[in-house]
Amino acid sequence: MAKFSKSNVPQFSVDVYQNEFLPEGGREVNAIVTVTSTGGGAVAAPQFYAAGRGADAAVALMVDCSGSMDYPPTKMRNARDATAAAIDTLRDGVHFAVIGGTHVAKEVFPGGGRLAVADAQTRDQAKQALRKLSAGGGTAIGTWLRLADRLLSAADVSIRHGILLTDGRNEHESPDDLKAALDACAGRFTCDARGVGTDWEVKEVTGIASAMLGSADIVADPAGLAADFTRMMETAMGKEVADVSLRLWTPLGAEIKFVKQVAPTVEELTDRRVEVGPRAGDYPTGSWGDESRDYHVCVQVPNAELGQEMLAGRVSLVIPGADGGVQNLAQGLVRAVWTDDMTASTSINPQVAHYTGQAELAQVIQQGLDARKAGDADGATAKLGRAVQLAAASGNADTAKLLSKVVDVVDAAEGTVRLKAKVAEADEMTLETRSTKTVRVKK
Structure with missing residues (x-):
């Protein structure tokens, strides 16, 4: 601590x-x-400076190297490029490691159960090591998290952070194994999780981020990974306590x-x-x-x-x-x-009313998408209609835009919608992944 x-x-x-x-x-x-x-x-004092201002931080980058990362082959290349971009964003003095994740976790850089200290030389060495990353094997995310925890805990720093990228379902360990790993790692480091493409499980990735007090998001097009990894690392570098x-x-x-x-x-x-x-x-x-x-x-x-x-x-x-x-x-x-x-x-405080609506918005999106997957068209229409109504009333334009890719909006104020006959998988997964994002109350 x-x-x-x-x-x-x-x-x-x-x-x-x-x-x-x-x-x-x-x-x-x-x-x-x-x-x-x-x-x-x-x-x-300098010895307590933030990740953004000095060396009081350690970061573990966990990159999915399972066999599915080769389909298409550009996905693995984009993952390597994104990890390299994140390494370039590290401040001098920050401790870091790169982990290759399959059904086992492998130290890619620096190896030997230790962390490297970021400077021009170690950044270059890490990017050289990334070139050897190749796809093959299964997916057991709990093993990646446990290795990250072992590496990060060795550093005498206050900020410990992980970035995790996966493109598939966690098929090579049980849900109980993943939960045990999350329970063991929670509170020891924070972790952002990203799903690339559309073959991963939204509730798995958002569950990892939630347990580890980090952010979750979808990068539907692997070409967007480098920009997303750079943003994530910049945010991590800005943490101060x-x-x-x-x-x-x-x-x-x-x-x-x-x-x-x-x-x-x-x-x-x-x-x-x-x-x-x-x-x-x-x-x-x-x-x-x-x-x-x-x-x-x-x-x-x-x-x-x-x-x-x-x-x-x-x-x-x-x-x-x-x-x-x-x-x-x-x-x-x-x-x-x-x-x-x-x-x-009897008057309701505006902030309380606003956020009660935002919490309901997140809930009805989840319920609506679950109903849609279960083939309950009436239930899905009712819940997603309510979501459209809440998004419009609260000015949550980003969520309203995502909803409009899943339903045809007839009357936003009344919450009248029709389910779209065909929805792109990426659009549905983006709505589900970002359903908990809220807008601040207008002061």
Whole structure:
């Protein structure tokens, strides 16, 4: 775990958006918590500099080398070129390794169970090693992740990150084996996952990214890999602090209904809670650079009399401290006030309403696509129609555009759609993969 002193972490702020007023008998408190991190590089000591500013990072690149990567042959070439582009994006001093993934995991560079340190020479050597990559064998992604974990854990750094590329289904290990690998690696490094082409399983790739607190996406055309890998590595190089947790304290008698990230993507965190003391628990958020994320917290509080008010929750951002404790980076308060003013107690906070809609949007897209695959045309039409309606109402233009490739939109405002008779597999997979992407609420 990374340890920081007060002077060398980015500045975090927490803003809470909610309607704190509850009617008589009301018990459910909803709040949107916006967490913003702005670079601490100006005040950071050099030994704690971010991946973007120095050597406090390690990256493992996991490249699918299974037999299917040879169909078409350009796919393997594009994967090699993309990995080379990512290596070129590494900052000097960052530790790195390249792993070739089949039904076993193989060290491609530097080998010997170690990591290389990025400079002009090692970048060139790594790109020479990439030329020897060839396709052949099966797919067992859990073995790739476990090797990445072993290599990354050897580096005395705070930011540990993986980039994983696959073009097929995880056919050479059981789902339980993959889950065991994800359970073993979660919290030890973050990992972005990409599916190239259209022969991979969306839920597999998004599940890997979700478990590892990284991003998932489709690169339908292998020619787009280099640009995507470069963007991913630039983002990884911008991370400045790891092991950030959202700590939620609630009063006696309160029950947490859910905690989820709602921007930039919907990510369920409720079941990831780690108890840290009386009525307090930590929810992992991974690594941060200069960025902002939104979280939806829903707490059921004990009943109270009209006119009473209480602290319904305290939300803090914490990282491991140098003394073995934790360092509190920022905090915000969630309140509950009971009132007989119906106007006050029935108005829904705009942020809460917006993100409730975005979470429903992600859910109905998944349900609609599942229904379509199962041959339930009526169910698919209803769910995807609702998705079109929600995307239009919230201004989520990117998702609306993806939906329009799967359904013909008759009336977006009413959610009236017709399923397209023929849908390109890449369009359907893109919609499914990106279904959890949200738009920020208009302030």
